[in-house]
Amino acid sequence: xxxxxxxxxxxxxxxxxxxxxxxxxxxASDPRLLAVVRSTISELAAVWGLGDEGCRGVTRAVDExxxxxxxxxxxxxxxxxxxxxxxxxxxxxxxxFVDRGEPAxxxxxxxxxxxxxxxxxxxxxxxxQIMDQVYxxxxxxxxxxxxxxxxxxAKRKA
Amino acid sequence: MKTAIRERSGSTIVDVTGDxxxxxxxxFRKTLLESLKNTPRLVVNLRExxxxxxxxIASLVEVLKEARKAEKRLVLIxxxxxxxxxxxxxxxxxxxxxxxxxxxxxxx
Numbered sequence: 001x002x003x004x005x006x007x008x009x010x011x012x013x014x015x016x017x018x019x020x021x022x023x024x025x026x027x028a029s030d031p032r033l034l035a036v037v038r039s040t041i042s043e044l045a046a047v048w049g050l051g052d053e054g055c056r057g058v059t060r061a062v063d064e065x066x067x068x069x070x071x072x073x074x075x076x077x078x079x080x081x082x083x084x085x086x087x088x089x090x091x092x093x094x095x096x097f098v099d100r101g102e103p104a105x106x107x108x109x110x111x112x113x114x115x116x117x118x119x120x121x122x123x124x125x126x127x128x129q130i131m132d133q134v135y136x137x138x139x140x141x142x143x144x145x146x147x148x149x150x151x152x153x154a155k156r157k158a
Numbered sequence: 159m160k161t162a163i164r165e166r167s168g169s170t171i172v173d174v175t176g177d178x179x180x181x182x183x184x185x186f187r188k189t190l191l192e193s194l195k196n197t198p199r200l201v202v203n204l205r206e207x208x209x210x211x212x213x214x215i216a217s218l219v220e221v222l223k224e225a226r227k228a229e230k231r232l233v234l235i236x237x238x239x240x241x242x243x244x245x246x247x248x249x250x251x252x253x254x255x256x257x258x259x260x261x262x263x264x265x266x
Contacts, residue, residue: 031181038177038209056240063211067180119220122248123212129247 021048021088029070029080029099037084038063048088049151057130058093058149064123065097065145073101073143090151097145103138104145159207161189167264170197175206178214187217194221198230201263205236210244222254231255233263 023044027033041062045055066082074080083098128134133148159176170193178186194200200221204210210218218234225232233255237245245251257263 031179034179034181035177038179053239053243056243060209060211060244063179063209067211067213071180119216122215126212126244126247 022086024083024085026081026083028078029074029082029101030078031067031070034063034066037066041086044086045093048093050093054149061127061130061147061149062095064126065095065147068104068123069097069099069101069143069145072104073099075102092151093149095147097143097147099143100141101143104136104143106136159186161186163189163193165197166260168197169199169201169264170194171201171203171260173203173206177209178207178217179209179211180213183211183213183217186214187220190217190221191224194224194228194230194232199233199263200225200230201233201235201260203236203260204234204241205238208238208240210241212248215244215248215250218254219250233257233266235260235263 021044025037025040027037038059042055042059045058050058062084066084069082070076070078070080080099080101083096085096085098087094127147130149131147132150133146135146137144159174159178159182161175162173164171164173172189172193174186176182190200190202202218218232222232224230235257236259237256242251245254245256255266257266
């Protein structure tokens with residue numbers, strides 16, 4: 001929706017409503033911000049067209065990824081910096097997380113089988129359950145994690 | 159997240175309100191472990207909870223382990239769809255005792 005010079009709302013043509021979306025924030029590694037990000041990502045997923053369950057899933061995956069960065073990369077320090085960017089196209093929603101904390105343990109990212117009574121490892125398991133692709137790389141002093149979610153029936157690209 | 163603790167029919171009921179995430183789960187865990195010490199049956203009412211992350215799930219698993227060790231019971235009630243979903247995704251629905259209502263938890 002846009003507004004003309006008289007302030008009246010104008011409905012945009014369909015292609016303008018369904019084009020790619022880009023979104024980026026930089027946040028402190030402070031757990032108090034997680035609720036703020038969950039709220040934002042949930043709205044973003046809804047704008048992209050996911051249903052309630054899909055929105056909840058994507059929001060959960062982003063929240064678990066941020067929690068892992070705070071807990072493991074920044075060792076629960078709240079003064080680290082995390083860049084979260086999101087972009088969408090017609091069939092794919094992609095989140096990229098960049099931080100400058102400790103390198104991730106690749107064996108954890110590869111999600112071990114779950115043990116009923118284990119007290120850790122479920123965050124990574126949840127991310128893998130919800131998202132279609134998970135990539136992690138360490139570039140210099142930077143951790144970069146990318147999560148991709150395809151629309152049901154979308155052709156998957158590497 | 160807020161918790162309120164009350165007693166009913168010889169059980170302790172913890173009413174939880176708000177999201178349980180890595181910022182709030184330490185307080186959630188502490189409240190449940192403290193409450194478990196003084197009761198044979200701990201009922202956790204999650205009706206006003208719309209989000210539980212993996213740290214909240216880990217807290218529940220830890221309290222369940224403590225309850226089993228002490229031969230006590232942990233019962234979860236009032237699970238909303240998002241909370242039920244996360245228990246399903248982590249394949250934990252079968253290890254927790256889950257009831258719809260407080261009455262059902264107290265009768266079981």
